[in-house]
Amino acid sequence: MDFLRPASWEEALAAKAEHPTAVPIAGGTDVMVEINFDHRRPEYLLDLNRIGDLTEWEIGEESVRLGASVPYTKIMENLRAELPGLALASHTVASPQIRNRGGVGGNLGTASPAGDAHPALLAAGGEVEVESAARGTRLIPIDEFYKGVKRNALEPDELIRAVHVKKADGPQQYSKVGTRNAMVIAVCAFGLALHPESRTVRTGIGSAAPTPVRAKAAEEFLNAALEEGGFWDNGKIITPSVAKQFADLCSASCNPIDDVRGTASYRRHAVGVMARRTLTWTWESYRGTRRTTEGAA
Amino acid sequence: MPTNGAPTKITQGSQTKGGIGESTLRPDGTLKVTGEFAYSSDMWHEDMLWGQILRSTVAHAEIVSIDISEALAMAGVYAVLTYDDLPTDVKNYGLEIQDTPVLAHGKVRHHGEPVALVAADHPETARRAAAKIKVDYKELPVITDEASATAPDAILVHEGRDDHHSGHVPHPNIVHRQPIVRGNVAQARERADVIVEGEYTFGMQDQAFLGPESGLAVPEEDGGVHLYVATQWLHSDLKQIAPVLGLPEEKVRMTLAGVGGAFGGREDLSMQVHACLLALRTGKPVKIVYNRFESFFGHVHRHPAKLYYEHGATKDGKLTHMKCKIVLDGGAYASASPAVVGNASSLSVGPYVIDDVDIEAIALYTNNPPCGAMRGFGAVQACFAYEAQMDKLAAKLGMDPVKFRQLNAMEQGTIMPTGQPVDSPAPVAELLRRIKAMPLPPERQWESSEGADVRQLPGGLSNTTHGEGVVRGVGYAVGIKNVGFSEGFDDYSTAKVRMEVIGGEPVATVHTAMAEVGQGGVTVHAQIARTELGVTQVTIHPADTQVGSAGSTSASRQTYVTGGAVKHTCELVREKVLEIGRRRFGSYHPAWATAELLLEGGKVVTDGGEVLGDLIDVLEGETVEIEAEWRHRPTEAFDLHTGQGNGHVQYSFAAHRAVVEVDTELGLVKVIELACAQDVGKALNPLSVIGQIQGGTTQGLGVAVMEEIIVDPKTAKVRNPSFTDYLIPTILDTPTIPVDVLELADDHAPYGLRGIGEAPTLSSTPAVLAAIRNATGLELNRTPVRPEHLTGTV
Amino acid sequence: MRVNFTVNGRPQEADDVWEGESLLYVLRERLGLPGSKNACEQGECGSCTVRLDGVPVCSCLVAAGQVEGRDVVTVEGLADFAKQRSEGGCATGACGTTLQDAQQWQAKGTDSQTGEGTELSPVQQAFIDAGAVQCGFCTPGLLVASDELLERNPNPSDADIREALSGNLCRCTGYEKIMDAVRLAAARQSEGV
Structure with a gap:
């Protein structure tokens, strides 16, 4: 095993070009487990800790550019307003110690269906910025990033x-089911974002299919139902039947397995419950904001 | 009827600071908070090698061949050992039945069985070498449950058994069977107005102590070996290790290294023999440290069980009879299975009066992971089932579940199903009264001005509910656990106590082989020495095999038995000291000859309080040292057909009330409070007593809602050997645990004390289950309860 | 490979480090600092918690090579670390009242088999006093995490304590005495004892 310690992003790209099998290590919260448990012996470890700008973020007009190694703790503490779904998801990651080290880049790199950030990213929408020495930068839409169980779109x-x-x-909003009240890998997880500007709703489901997925049929149904009933304008309470159908469609978009963490049947069921609850919470919050704005005006 | 805890009267030493009854602090506390306490995995030696064990990747197979040549050729590798390298004819070990191969021979019987050993100069080299050993397995069908084990044509897990249980078991795949028959169930059944039946399942729990199995074996110049290891019983290890090495016991020296928890998981050998074999072969110190994955294969687990119960009661709420069959899965090797069977059967009635019973408990040999000792030891599984039955009966009779239990509660004088009278306080009804009387925690405690605090709701930080679907439930349970080794075992301990003057102060040194595993035995030994010898300074000598056996740190027995041995030996030392005093100073004061003399606060005093002299003067130039054994009252074996016999020496009782909140839609449980009342006889160290009760309670909580080793029924392979998938409660899963301690002396025990470590682990689990049933209305016949059981999505 | 870093204020150099070694292994097996514990080596128990450039992390998940040039505090250095903080204040200003004399809370001589006279940090002393130590294997990690919590938040609520310590498993105590210990340390800190 060789330990590569690039001091800059350019050096890191050069090292990765020279050694494509090199395994990047940042927070180490996935890679080191595999090494400690003898599951993996990479030829090269590529340490990204010395590249300072990976732990920085910029808040732009439309989006936040979040460095791949910004620890989850920082997201929780600093980006709750801009990225509320991701901040909530970050708070469910493992333990304080892990949240101090791990970042979204690791979740994306590992691309485990159980990664906590994925549903929040899918619901919020965004792009993954990847780069190679040979071809430079490309932006991969988050919807096209996950390719299979622990496979992503990276070259x-x-x-x-x-x-x-x-x-x-x-x-x-973001919810995650685990069989413990802290420090637990998701049995399944659900992220939901209301986008009043485009009058759309986006979702993300974790641990209930080979990859993180959006519940597209559920989104389409809900978008249409909200539009049809004029809900975005009148701010009415979403009817239980709409919420139920949305939840059922979210369940239906799962393709889960039975494993030691839970049954497929439970995962489908729980995704439905979380879908209904997160829809209620976000919609109540939306109605509340509307009332406040109207009241102020 | 006992009403309140009257502390036992103690005269000797009651004026000496830091004696029994005080919450003195741990003598090893400073070392443990500074990181200097040397645990077994911290051992280091110049020039030491690292040992690695190659384990079977399949559960049941013939070993066709093992090729170690590539491993042996690796740079940095000093030795590779297989069965063929074992030095003597003794190739097995075991606590009661020597059925466990030191290294697999011809066959492996469970997933993770040790097959070969490697010693190398770096752990990674050792791992790589182990990976290069080629083992060719020919897989066999797996035995995984009662049906497959006892089928007429079942493959025998162990061929040609000749152990002392083999003669009376109905099938060679049954390790031991213990029936208990008393009264006439058929007749009693006629009197029953209601009958309830239940089939219960208890999952496989792991001790999950945090300090992994580890130790360091150092070869000695005389051809022997010195092993520093974390264990529960040094002398039991020694008896099993020495014959395998072909060494006399005096050439195998053992010293207890720091133990990072035990809970039964260190009763059997793990890496002990392996490290010694490698050290003797290479002539170098060898350290072995399991990682967490290996630890799940490196020790026995709590027996998973199937329990079939039938109870009857009259309409005024009196129990009429009980029939039960308890099937414990012992896995591939016997370990403590026979004793667990004895406990499960003899305690299967619970702390209740039932005159007519028909009981059968068996342990199976299967190809599942070996199971043996864990805190509660057979009584845990039974308590889970009989307490569920009590709730069912109460419901059927329309009675309050606590009242129903109190109506049938045993008390001092009750005859156990084994025919043994309970000859010390058994305040079962009182414990129930006390937990019921405790104030309930406030409703909706998770509400705050800023909305719901998810940390206090089911799901915790995962943000699954803000109160939706959350229903509260309350449940009660009570249990009975035996204390000490039972069934005729010669259960003794040894203490060596020295008294001398050091630096102008009288100092006592206590030396035992007791394994301090965190329970606080060392704290209590110092307290006993102060009380009995009237000194302040007590040194606790490290535990090793240079002193006689202390017996195991298990069965809630160490404070009773080794505490008893320390007390007894201190009394002998005291007599000797007084004898010296009489010889030296007797002529100065008549009271030396006439009065009852005590040692108090560094002085010799009369029982009237008159000071006769300072200990430093009495002891000047003298050292008194005595080593003595002490044993509790003898017990008897249970009759193999009727189960009758005075098998136990003492019982321990605890009751719990659980308050839970269940997210009924998602099936997530938050335990809000888990109150416990326990009779401890006499609290030698109240702070430690409460710590034991809270710790035991939490392990019971764990197996109620999350802890289970999952074994694939098709392959008998363990599916979750890691802390990622074997979950134990975090601080966010653990509620407040109010404890009410009752002190009713057992006059047969030292200071009236009662062994306390295990009882709280019994009733905690069924109390939580009862509370979840109360919240959900579901029947819930298995533990742990997983979300799919609460949502109908299994 | 060779790794240079600072541990408990002292520069350290580890040689012949295998590239797959963790910071935990280097501390325990190469630098003679076994206080940080190896209970799971997968970030699921917190027993190996150390401060890495001030931040609590699981040292089992930090590759040895990643600590080059960085600053590590382990349980062995916790008393000094707390003392320096109390003397020098801290950057965040969230350290609460000055801790004048940690010595006041030493283990009682009569109970201490060894280690008498050792200077302890307030949180270490509170763990002893409250009965939060049984087998003690989880203790070093809990101490580092608790100390950091009280540095950040001198008056934590029970829920705050539970959240901050949710990455540290304890199998012996049922956590109640650990809660007591952190409350005790916070109370002593706020009284400026």
């Missing part, structure tokens, strides 16, 4: 530099 010579997450234009 062997590419590294994840940042993720551009759309700034929230409405309420967002």
Whole structure:
């Protein structure tokens, strides 16, 4: 095993180009487990800790450019307003110690369906900024990033530099089911974002299919139902039947398995419950904001 | 009827600071908070090698061949050992039945069985070498449950058994069977107005102590070996290790290294023999440290069980009879299975009066992971089932579940199903009264001005509910656990106590082989020495095999038995000291000859309080040192057909009330409070007593809602050997645990004390289950309860 | 490979480090600092918690090579670390009242088999006093995490304590005495004892 310690992003890209099998390590919260448990012996470890700008973020007009190694703790503490869904998801990651080290780049790199950030990213919308020495930068839409169980759209010579997450234009929520009240891998997870500007709703489901997925049929149904009933304008309470159908469609978009963490049947069921609850919470919050704005005007 | 805890009267030493009854602090506390306490995995030696164990990747297979040549050729590798390298004819070990191969021979019987050993100069080299050992397995069908184990044509897990249980078991795949028959169930059944039946399942729990199995074996110049290891019983290890090494016991020295928790998981050998074999072969110190993955294969687990119960009661709420069958899965090797069977059967009635019973408990040999000792030891599984039955009966009779239990509660004088009278306080009804009387925690405690605090709701930080679907439930349970080794075992301990003057102060040194595993035995030994010898300074000598056996740190027995041995030996030392005093100073004061003399606060005093002299003067130039054994009252074996016999020496009782909140839609549980009342006889160290009760309670909570080793029924392979998928409660899963301690002396025990470590682990689980049933209305016949059981999505 | 970094204020150099080694292994096996514990080596128990450039992390998940040039505090250095903080204040200003004399809370001599006279940090002393130590294997990690919590938040609520310590498993105590210990340390800190 060789330990590569690039001091800059350019050096890192060069090292990755030279050694495409090199395994990037930042927070180490996935890679080191595999090494400690003898599941993996990479030829090269590519340490990204010395590249300072990976732990920085910029808040832009439309989106937040979040460095791949910004620790979850920082997201929780600093980006709750801009990225509320991701901030909530970050708070469910493992333990304080892990949240201090791990970042979204690691979740994306590992691309486990159980990664906590994925549903929030899918619901918010965004792009993954990846780069190679040979071909430069490309932006991969988050919807096209997940390719299979622990497979993503990266080329062997590419590294994840940042993720551009759309700034929230409405309420967002995130729920995760685990069989413990802290420090637990998701049995399944659900992210939901209201986008009042485009009058759309986006979702993200974790751990209930080979990859993180959006519940597209559910989104389409809800978008149509909200539009049809004039809900975005009148701010009415969403009817239980609409919420139920949305929840059922979210369940239906799962393709889960039975494993030691839970049954497929439970995952489908729980995604439905979380879909209904997060819809209620976000919509109540949206109605509340509307009332406040109207009241102020 | 006992009403309140009257502390036992103690005269000797009651004026000495830091004696029994005080919450003195741990003598090892400073070392443990500074990181200097040397645990077994911290051992280091110049020039030491690292040992690695190659384990079977399949559960049941013939070993066709093992090729170690590539591993042996690797740079940095000093030795590779297989069965063929074992030095003597003794190739097995085991606590009661020597059925466990040191290294697999011809066959592996469970997933993770040790097959070969490697010693190398770096752990990674050792791992790589182990990976290069080629083992060719020919897989066999797996035995995984009662049906497959006892089928007429079942493959025998162990061929040709000749152990002392083999003669009376109905099938060679049954390790041991213990029936208990008393009264006439058929007749009693006629009197029953209601009958309830239940089939219960208890999942496989792991001790999950945090300090992994580890130790360091150092070869000695005389051809022997010195092993520093974390264990529960040094002398039991020694008895099993020495014959395998072909060494006399005196050439195998053992010293207890720091133990990072045990809970039963260190009763059997793990890496002990392996490290010694490698050290003797290479002539170098060898350290072995399991990682967490290996630890799940490196020790036995709590027996998973199937329990079939039938109870009857009259309409005024009196129990008429009980029939039960308890099937414990012992896995591939016997370990403590026979004793667990004895406990499960003899305690299967619970703390209730039932005159007519028909009981059968068995442990199976299967190809599942070996199971043995864990805190509660057979009584845990039974308590889960009989307490569920009590709630069912109460519901059927329309009675309050606590009242129903109180109506049938045993008390001092009750005859156990084994025919043994309970000859010390058994305040079962009182414990129930106390937990019921505790104030309930406030409703909706998770509400705050800023909305719901998810940390206090089911799901916790995962943000699954803001109150939706959340229903509260309350449940009660009570249990009975035996204390000490039972069934005729010669259960003794040894203490060596020295008294001398050091630096102008009288100092006592206590030396035992007791394994301090965190329970605080060392704290209590110092307290006993102060009380009995009237000194302040007590040194606790490290535990090793240079002193006689202390017996195991298990069965809630160490404070009773080794505490008893320390007390007894201190009394002998005291007599000797007084004898010296009489010889030296007797002529100065008549009271030396006539009065009852005590040692108090560094002085010799009369029982009237008159000071006769300072200990430093009495002891000047003298050292008194005595090593003595002490044993509790003898017990008897249970009759193999009727189960009758005075098998236990003492019982321990605890009751719990659980308050839970269940997210009924998602099936997530938050335990809000888990109150416990326990009779401890006499709290030698109240702070430690409460710590034990809270710790035991939490392990019971764990197996109620999350902890289970999952074994694939098709392959008998363990599916979740890691802390990622074997979950134990975090601080966010653990509620406040108010504790009400009752002190009713057992006059047969030292200071009236009662062993306390296990009882709280029994009733905690069924109390939580009862509370979840109360919240959800579901029947819930298995533990742990997982979200799919609460949502109908299994 | 060779790794240079600072541990408990002292420069350290580890040689012949295998590239797959963790910071935990280097501390325990190469630098003679076994206080940080190896209970799971997968970031699921917190027993190996250290401060890396001030931040609590699981040292089992930090590759040895990643600590080059960085600053590590382990349980062995916790008393000094707390003392320096109390003397020098801290950058965040969230350290609460000055801790004048940690010595006041030493383990009682009569109970201490060894280690007498050792200077302890307030949180270490509170763990002993409250009975929060049983087997003690989880203790070093809990101490580092608790100390950092009280540095950030001198008056934590119970829910705050539970959240901050939710990455540290304890199998012996049922956590109640650990809660007591952190409350005790916070109370002593606020009284300026």
